[in-house]
Amino acid sequence: MTQYDVIIVGGGLVGASLALALADSGKKIALLEGSAARFDDLEQGWDARIYAVSPLNRRFLEQLQAWPDMARIGTIASMDVRGDAGGRIQFAASDADASALAWIVENRWLLASLWQRLRHSSVDCFTGVRPLALETTATAACLRLDDGRELRSRLVVGADGANSWVRQQTGLAASIKPYGQSGVVANFACEKPHGDIARQWFTGDSILAWLPMAGNRISMVWSTADADALLALSAEQLCARVAAAGDHQLGHLSLLGPAAAFPLRLIQPAAVVSQRLALVGDAAHTVHPLAGQGVNLGFQDAAQLAALLASASDAGDWMLLRRYERSRREAVKTMQFTCDSLYRLFHTEHLPGLSWLRNTGLTLTNRLTPLKRQFARHAIGF
Template sequence: MQETESMSSSIPDTTAPQDALFDLVVVGGGMVGAALARACSGKGLRIAVIETRAPRRDWPAGEIDLRVSALSRASQRILARLGAWERIAALGANPYRKMCVWDASGGGSIHFDAQSLGEPDLGHIVENRVIQLALWETLESSPDIRLVCPASIVEIERTETESRVVLGDGQVIAGRLLVAADGRDSLVRELSGIETEGRDYDQRAIVANVLPQEWHQETAWQRFLPTGPLALLPLADGRCSIVWSATEARADELLAMGDAAFSAALTDASEARLGPLVVEGPRAAFPLRLQHAKQYVLPGLALVGDAAHAVHPLAGQGVNLGFLDAAELAAAIDLALERGRDIAGLWALRRYERARRGDNTAMLAAMDLIKRTFSNDLPPLAAARSLGLTLTDRISPIKALFMERALGLGSDLPPLARPI
């Protein structure tokens, strides 16, 4: 098993060099960063992954993580090729086969069913900690990957030939290609001087786990409310994970409620589609933001995942976009190695940026438009959008295009995401 270093140990590692030199240094060992490192393993590269803390190894039976992801078919293929999907399935991946979306103000609705595409499901609901642990274990078994964890970054020094990452204990990790996979508030992006554009949504997403009176039918339910969308995501044990996006004022109200009052408000917001809902365990909330990096790459530097883009969670596309980023960057690195090019040069990195920036921009714009359209309860607009939902539901070719896009069944996917 690959050795994992503890940067906070009181006993210094006198055998380690002050400057450790790598071909690829990934800052952030979460889902996207770990996927990228694993995708680049076995290619003759020296790889380092810097992470603030290792994932949890276990948790009490019956406990469900507050953060879950709706993994697309493309993401499933990527994780399977990286050797992580079997472990994810064993730890818990619940398929959802249908989706029901309806508008609280106008009454329009649309329904999606995997069976209409000849697919077994529309995707899987998986706890984030499960995905990270499964990927982390693949990193530990990769002899060409060094895990530097726990570690904190205090400085980054970039030159034309390498980046030097200075850690809190004074150790320096140097690499030809530095990849920022350290999230929406990326320190690497900030220290590298890459600006972002976007805006705060003045909403928070409340997450919790609830027990419905009725079976969730392996269906993802989403109702658009004027204050923000509510999603009920089916879990394997019959519970649902909720993501309730609400204005700041409404979020304050909901978070201040006791469990009984919150459960009643949640049942009302879902129109009791699954009967009364009872919240189980804690609640948490996080602010929502539209954010896009003005550049994905610089010589010797690339941004992936939330470090490059932050999207509204209403369609659950955040981590799926990140996995596609990782797969495209890995493909660009593969091509550079094949043609004898520098993996840290702009020839390779701009191939990645061209492949992903357009698709990510389109997805961010689409989610932003949906958010703004459904957050307005003016009668004419409510009537128009509900009519649009209803018409789309009745036009099979348009519905099929939406479903294929969400599943990741397109022809322009990176190699890791293509059909196996």
């Protein structure tokens, strides 16, 4: 049985960044990922899974020397948000004295950058194997793998996504609220320049976002109850539908790859730590994608947990784990509440005058420079 200080289950963006952040801590770290790591097709098309990485988390990734090649990265310099009845707010990175609000990065390029660094680190990476059983005691945690090996650790970290196996094994109850919608994602080439502007429309029954990618391309995220209907369209029909939904602002669109969809849920575990265990990323929380903040919360989980673990003599000390939980509670709860409230505000039709109120609120906020500056600062993670 191999002994570790920390075993991280899940080698996605958050788990990989946590492992890399701990690589030089002097502790023995293991990273467990069920899929074999393959990055030989990076140049093949454009990944439909993209993330808006904030300046705070770009700095975190740069410190890990894992920020990808800028040739594949888009920049959000400003945002243009429109309501369902004429309301509108625009704000820019310059409102917060920043160079960008966020950068649009493909999942596979960012993941490859992290794993390339991991392969030259002290982290033991187990790929292509999955955990079968997890047991924790007051002094240690033990993982049994599907290849028969057993790993022992002072701490196990669940970084294995919204359907977290680790969370389920330890009985950490989670409130799961389906939104009744799916996020449909796809990438398009545009006839007109996007101008580094992220565009978003609250239509009353859906939320459509166009995010600027590298070159003259955009990534679409359409939160809608009609996901199946969109996925059933031909490429030409989907392009026409998406272009029309965005008032043809970028002219003709050309599909760069097949569309995909994922269910939208609000996940709120009652706790994110337990005996010899901690949760990070989507295993610990999910938010509605309308603000694009899910991965940013996850990266900050990794950064703050790594900072606490770096100098700890016992990585699974209960008081340390409670400090981690408290340090993340406010940021996560605030983002979940904000996104959920915005979703509800723009999906409630039965209250008289609410449509006028929410759209007037957008337009009024657009005229108040100090408030717009706060929006911009919040968007970049200040």
